[in-house]
Amino acid sequence: MLQALTHLVEAPFRVVLMVTLHQENLGEVPKIWRLARDLGLSGIIFERFVPEGRGKDMASAVLRKEEWQRFLEELCALCGFDIAALSLLSYRAFWVEFAEGVSLLGAPCSLGESFCLMPDGTVFPCRRLPIPLGNLLEEDLAVITTHPLLGKLKNRESLRGKCRQCSVAGCLGCRALAYAVLGDPFGEDPHCFLQEARISTTSLS
Numbered sequence: 001m002l003q004a005l006t007h008l009v010e011a012p013f014r015v016v017l018m019v020t021l022h023q024e025n026l027g028e029v030p031k032i033w034r035l036a037r038d039l040g041l042s043g044i045i046f047e048r049f050v051p052e053g054r055g056k057d058m059a060s061a062v063l064r065k066e067e068w069q070r071f072l073e074e075l076c077a078l079c080g081f082d083i084a085a086l087s088l089l090s091y092r093a094f095w096v097e098f099a100e101g102v103s104l105l106g107a108p109c110s111l112g113e114s115f116c117l118m119p120d121g122t123v124f125p126c127r128r129l130p131i132p133l134g135n136l137l138e139e140d141l142a143v144i145t146t147h148p149l150l151g152k153l154k155n156r157e158s159l160r161g162k163c164r165q166c167s168v169a170g171c172l173g174c175r176a177l178a179y180a181v182l183g184d185p186f187g188e189d190p191h192c193f194l195q196e197a198r199i200s201t202t203s204l205s
């Protein structure tokens with residue numbers, strides 16, 4: 001793989017490494033970072049493993065809440081940003097750009113704005129949320145993309161647990177992770193460390 005990356009950089013292409021984080025590679029983040037920099041890659045995208053499809057067989061590798069928090073802290077440190085991990089809570093994935101210095105782009109949830117089209121025409125709300133909204137071979141796209149489930153998933157009143165009570169603007173938790181881990185797309189986001197972070201901030205002050 002290293003050789004292929006080197007050839008691509010020399011070609012020259014903009015090469016971005018995409019990394020899906022789970023328990024077995026979480027400790028490799030600094031090494032992956034150094035590798036990408038040393039090879040002259042354009043950047044790295046970090047995402048979380050969501051155990052869906054064949055990934056269900058390794059469901060135990062999904063990050064724990066504390067591990068996700070630790071990763072966000074590490075990401076801020078690697079970028080050289082003096083920001084709290086808490087400020088990254090509402091983003092589902094991150095794109096680190098090495099172009100001029102380091103810049104960090106956070107990807108918010110795009111539920112209802114983008115969709116996942118499967119080879120048999122089935123449309124899912126997200127590639128990680130395999131609840132069918134309809135089938136493009138049988139229904140109009142406009143009907144599928146206005147499916148009532150979408151509105152419900154984006155309505156805080158429909159959510160459960162911490163995400164229902166929460167007042168963080170622009171965050172409704174990851175519905176795909178809730179579905180994969182709890183079996184409930186309306187459940188609270190299993191990776192949210194908001195309460196813990198607030199408690200530790202309060203006890204420090």
Ligand code: SF4
Pocket residue numbers: 089090162163164166167168171172173174188189192193194
């Ligand atoms: S409780 Fe849910 S909605 Fe609030 S910040 Fe955490 S993940 Fe987002």
